[in-house]
Amino acid sequence: MKTSQERILTTHVGSLPRSKAVTDTVFAQEKGEEVDDAAAIIRAAVDDVVARQVAAGIDIVSDGEMSKISYATYIKDRISGFDGDSERQPPSDLEEFPKFLQRQAQSGGTPTYRRPCCVGDIKVKDMGPVAEDIDNMRRAMDAHPPVEGFMNAASPGVIALFQPNRHYDTHEAYLNALADAMSAEYRAIVDAGLILQLDSPDLGLGRHMLFKGRPDSDYVEQAGLHVAALNRALDGIPKDRVRLHVCWGNYEGPHHHDAPMELVLPIALGANIGALLFESSNPRHAHEWQAFADADLPDDLVLIPGVLDSTTNFVEHPKLVAERICRFADIVGRERVIAGTDCGFSTFAGFGAVDEDIVYAKLSSMVEGAKLASDRLWGTA
Numbered sequence: 001m002k003t004s005q006e007r008i009l010t011t012h013v014g015s016l017p018r019s020k021a022v023t024d025t026v027f028a029q030e031k032g033e034e035v036d037d038a039a040a041i042i043r044a045a046v047d048d049v050v051a052r053q054v055a056a057g058i059d060i061v062s063d064g065e066m067s068k069i070s071y072a073t074y075i076k077d078r079i080s081g082f083d084g085d086s087e088r089q090p091p092s093d094l095e096e097f098p099k100f101l102q103r104q105a106q107s108g109g110t111p112t113y114r115r116p117c118c119v120g121d122i123k124v125k126d127m128g129p130v131a132e133d134i135d136n137m138r139r140a141m142d143a144h145p146p147v148e149g150f151m152n153a154a155s156p157g158v159i160a161l162f163q164p165n166r167h168y169d170t171h172e173a174y175l176n177a178l179a180d181a182m183s184a185e186y187r188a189i190v191d192a193g194l195i196l197q198l199d200s201p202d203l204g205l206g207r208h209m210l211f212k213g214r215p216d217s218d219y220v221e222q223a224g225l226h227v228a229a230l231n232r233a234l235d236g237i238p239k240d241r242v243r244l245h246v247c248w249g250n251y252e253g254p255h256h257h258d259a260p261m262e263l264v265l266p267i268a269l270g271a272n273i274g275a276l277l278f279e280s281s282n283p284r285h286a287h288e289w290q291a292f293a294d295a296d297l298p299d300d301l302v303l304i305p306g307v308l309d310s311t312t313n314f315v316e317h318p319k320l321v322a323e324r325i326c327r328f329a330d331i332v333g334r335e336r337v338i339a340g341t342d343c344g345f346s347t348f349a350g351f352g353a354v355d356e357d358i359v360y361a362k363l364s365s366m367v368e369g370a371k372l373a374s375d376r377l378w379g380t381a
Helices: 020-030 038-056 073-077 098-106 128-143 156-162 171-191 216-233 261-268 286-294 318-332 356-377
Strands: 148-154 195-199 242-246 275-278 302-305
Touching: 020 038, 038 128, 038 356, 128 148, 128 171, 148 156, 148 171, 156 171, 156 216, 171 195, 171 216, 216 261, 242 261, 261 275, 261 286, 286 318, 302 318, 318 356
Parallel strands: 148 195, 195 242, 242 275, 275 302
Antiparallel strands: none
């Protein structure tokens, strides 16, 4: 995992707006329909999204998750054991505001697509899709060289969060089966020379979805199982090739039931990772830099705080971005901070609160803010 001794690097969480052609393609495939030139459509989209990131000045880029309808349910095409659909369970904060929840649903804020259940043994089914993703990404990086590339993959815990178990005797057995199956995808990404980013909102969002009305101790115990399964899947993979994203759900809402970072951070620190991405810009979590200042952090952990909110069309001022970066640099040192975003900008294909062009304006502002922070931190201003 590349860091810098000279300046603050920039990255983001992963998903970026998809074109109509891409969105139509992935939704048609979701319905089992054949799409002419589907592979070419996705390949061209990856080339374009990497080129746009590099042009905006982003150092560590992704494929924008062009081939995936969402960051967690895509796995049903890659590992066996999933079928049918599952009941939607809204987060507890939205349940307290039913009129707002209804408005979100009617506006497309809660997209509809299949979330299957686990109904059989979890096994690797098809490594072809990840190989195709890797090939598309490597081709795009060759054409538009960044500092480094990363690729998203779902953690065992987030798969379990959204695709409930109807087969295994225990939740732990389900998690371990997921870990063993997903490890092949994780290794393929790392072996291709890409940084593996594991998306694990179950460690944050899971608190107000799976454990509504239950004590923190239940959540902490269960989240510990999720981290243990994650480490099982990562066995043998160097931690400096892995970064972990935790969040509380990438949606505009009250978020007043979000577990505090003081509770989430110790759990996340149990993962065998080299970097941690987390929300630190939105109004519910911007104050939680203090949790990092108070924590006993590993000496080699890289922090990738969100310095851009991913749910509003405000373009953050570069000076505000620089302030946010410097706050974390004061905690762990300038060489261990990379500027990032709170969450992805298109968590589900075709859905995103932020206009596509504004997404890249925000990313450009982050790059400018990182330059201001670098000048301040390295004394060149």
